[in-house]
Amino acid sequence: MRLLGLTGGIASGKSTVSNLFKDAGVPIVDADIVARDVVRKGTGGWKKIVKAFGNDILFENGEINRALLGQIVFSDPEKRQLLNHLLAPHISSAIFWEIAKLWMKGSKVIILDIPLLFETKMDRWTHPVIVVWVDPQIQIERLMSRDGCSEEQAQNRINAQLALDWKKSEADIVINNSGSLDDTKEQFQEVLRKVSEPLTWKERLRSRDGLFSVVLCTAVGVLLAQKNLS
Numbered sequence: 524m525r526l527l528g529l530t531g532g533i534a535s536g537k538s539t540v541s542n543l544f545k546d547a548g549v550p551i552v553d554a555d556i557v558a559r560d561v562v563r564k565g566t567g568g569w570k571k572i573v574k575a576f577g578n579d580i581l582f583e584n585g586e587i588n589r590a591l592l593g594q595i596v597f598s599d600p601e602k603r604q605l606l607n608h609l610l611a612p613h614i615s616s617a618i619f620w621e622i623a624k625l626w627m628k629g630s631k632v633i634i635l636d637i638p639l640l641f642e643t644k645m646d647r648w649t650h651p652v653i654v655v656w657v658d659p660q661i662q663i664e665r666l667m668s669r670d671g672c673s674e675e676q677a678q679n680r681i682n683a684q685l686a687l688d689w690k691k692s693e694a695d696i697v698i699n700n701s702g703s704l705d706d707t708k709e710q711f712q713e714v715l716r717k718v719s720e721p722l723t724w725k726e727r728l729r730s731r732d733g734l735f736s737v738v739l740c741t742a743v744g745v746l747l748a749q750k751n752l753s
């Protein structure tokens with residue numbers, strides 16, 4: 524199994540690239556979706572957030588007011604660390620199960636779309652790591668226009684993550700998303716070609732079929748050895 528990391532900065536275009544992978548039929552584990560699921564009303568993550576941030580963080584229907592929680596944690600690093608600390612175990616185990624389900628289905632190439640891939644050190648488990656990079660000025664403009672936030676709020680959100688230029692320097696593959704969508708699609712075709720190259724023998728061993736082959740060969744080997752001994 525080939526486990527690829529897809530990351531970048533806030534509003535750098537991860538979802539845009541992730542959708543291109545989806546359209547090409549490559550399975551994705553989306554950490555933002557996972558992070559939403561683990562705080563649904565009544566879950567363990569939800570209980571921890573209510574305990575730490577109080578009932579004021581809830582809508583009348585009991586769901587978390589994400590916009591309000593976002594305003595709090597993106598303007599206060601200590602509160603953000605608290606939220607990260609509370610949710611990290613829930614997010615990582617849910618990601619693990621998503622990978623396990625795809626593995627059991629026999630998926631050979633899986634994309635982990637994780638905004639905080641480097642921050643959470645999950646890059647250790649993924650190869651290659653694809654970083655979606657964007658020019659800083661364009662990033663802030665796209666973020667303000669998508670989320671309808673002020674420049675200060677946008678900058679706070681950008682500052683809550685490791686520098687995008689540093690992530691770029693750590694990447695195995697960089698997609699520059701500063702241009703048009705067509706530019707990005709063109710770069711994506713080359714990335715898709717690399718990602719779809721035949722698996723290495725290590726990656727094959729990690730896939731479901733590879734593991735079954737090893738187990739089968741070992742069982743046959745043991746049976747033959749027993750037969751020869753008797």
Ligand SMILES: CC(C)(COP(=O)(O)OP(=O)(O)OC[C@H]1O[C@@H](n2cnc3c(N)ncnc32)[C@H](O)[C@@H]1O)[C@@H](O)C(=O)NCCC(=O)NCCS
Nearest residue numbers: 532533554555558589590592593596607610638639683684
């Ligand atoms: C703060 C919350 C409530 C804001 O929710 P909202 O719906 O407005 O944003 P959404 O979840 O779609 O995230 C948008 C982007 O913000 C960035 N972001 C989210 N959480 C964080 C964080 N803790 N630190 C830095 N950046 C973050 C990511 O780039 C993400 O793609 C939410 O992001 C959250 O619960 N974050 C903590 C969980 C987490 O770490 N998520 C990232 C997945 S690895």
Ligand SMILES: Nc1ncnc2c1ncn2[C@@H]1O[C@H](COP(=O)(O)OP(=O)(O)OP(=O)(O)O)[C@@H](O)[C@H]1O
Nearest residue numbers: 532533534535536537538539665669700702703704
């Ligand atoms: N090449 C592009 N040209 C113009 N707009 C773009 C381009 N790529 C992305 N966008 C727009 O920029 C915004 C951010 O893109 P996207 O949501 O893919 O980023 P993201 O990295 O997934 O963000 P987040 O970290 O918040 O999840 C969106 O409104 C998207 O439509």
